[in-house]
């Protein structure tokens with residue numbers, strides 16, 4: 001093979017490599033918080049990287065699409081997450097997380113602890129039992145990972161510090177761990193605010209206007225720059241009074257391009273428009289990436 005061809009092939013490889021790792025370089029920007037609302041179809045999943053490089057995942061969407069996203073966002077050797085938060089144990093938020101919990105080493109798992117009698121929730125209980133154990137398998141042990149995942153039950157008033165970023169738990173107002181829910185767990189969602197400097201992001205899971213009212217009556221500090229719109233834009237959430245309390249500049253709707261629920265509903269889109277809030281939809285934009293330097297937020301994509 002001539003020298004020219006070898007040089008050309010080597011150049012091609014370098015270019016391909018740079019393209020592959022472009023996402024990683026962008027995410028690794030020092031001094032920035034990155035909140036990446038992943039396009040996982042009809043469901044929720046957001047990947048957060050703090051300035052000190054803590055990796056946080058909130059919900060995992062309806063299927064293994066989240067694994068493909070994480071594979072692109074993290075180097076192939078990195079199978080660890082610092083904090084995983086499950087808003088509530090419903091399929092469109094939890095199913096993908098089951099895969100993540102099995103394949104990634106997770107330091108902290110935060111959820112409400114509500115119990116539901118269905119196969120998915122039984123599987124979650126089984127996985128949590130397993131990952132809590134130290135040195136759970138040969139692979140983890142050989143990587144020097146001996147500690148098991150710490151499982152935390154969320155309730156209002158709790159705070160988790162991840163370097164310069166604060167995770168402020170606003171809901172449920174009381175500890176609901178072990179409580180059995182017959183129907184939907186939407187109004188037992190973990191609602192939390194991610195705060196970095198002057199910027200904040202409010203994650204609402206699938207709460208309805210009933211829980212929104214409880215949050216307001218509790219005098220929760222809801223004001224945030226970015227609102228993750230509850231329940232994919234259902235008309236039973238995102239009430240006018242809630243929007244007045246949150247006062248977001250931008251609202252992200254995580255929703256599938258094809259869904260049978262009619263999400264996002266015209267009612268919610270109108271309420272957001274009336275309040276002059278910029279709407280960012282995963283079905284239209286794909287992943288929605290927002291960067292904060294602690295003073296102002298910028299839409300990366």
Ligand SMILES: [Zn+2]
Pocket residue numbers: 043044090092093205206231232
């Ligand atoms: Zn949902």
